[in-house]
Amino acid sequence: MDRFEETAGVGPGDASELCDACGALVAVGKAAVLWVSDSSAVGTDGRSDGERLLRACGERHLAWLAVRYRRRPFVPEELWAGQITRAVRLLGPLDDEEMYERVIEMTGLDEERLIRAVAWQDSHGRPSGAGPGA
Numbered sequence: 288m289d290r291f292e293e294t295a296g297v298g299p300g301d302a303s304e305l306c307d308a309c310g311a312l313v314a315v316g317k318a319a320v321l322w323v324s325d326s327s328a329v330g331t332d333g334r335s336d337g338e339r340l341l342r343a344c345g346e347r348h349l350a351w352l353a354v355r356y357r358r359r360p361f362v363p364e365e366l367w368a369g370q371i372t373r374a375v376r377l378l379g380p381l382d383d384e385e386m387y388e389r390v391i392e393m394t395g396l397d398e399e400r401l402i403r404a405v406a407w408q409d410s411h412g413r414p415s416g417a418g419p420g421a
């Protein structure tokens with residue numbers, strides 16, 4: 288028997304991930320993963336905006352998660368609103384005019400999209416996760 292096996296994979300840092308469905312710890316590389324479209328997914332660097340990586344302990348939980356995300360409508364305005372929020376956070380305090388110009392610059396959104404995103408935000412002002420049936 289190889290005693291090294293017991294500690295292998297339990298190194299510092301990202302040795303394990305959490306199942307998005309049940310929260311079980313899954314060793315890195317063992318998780319079942321799937322990219323899904325999600326207009327509420329806005330990362331820190333913009334490389335995977337609109338996409339979410341689902342991680343699960345197995346195919347059953349992955350399938351369950353995938354079904355939930357498939358039911359969720361993809362709303363472009365929601366994605367744009369998230370990108371604007373991220374830009375505003377990164378830019379910090381600015382006067383309105385400068386903020387407006389820098390946000391357009393950072394997000395690449397045109398004025399029409401910006402207006403639609405702000406309108407969407409206003410009508411969905413609650414934090415995400417409004418609860419079942421909402």
Ligand SMILES: [Zn+2]
Binds near residue numbers: 306307348
């Ligand atoms: Zn699970």
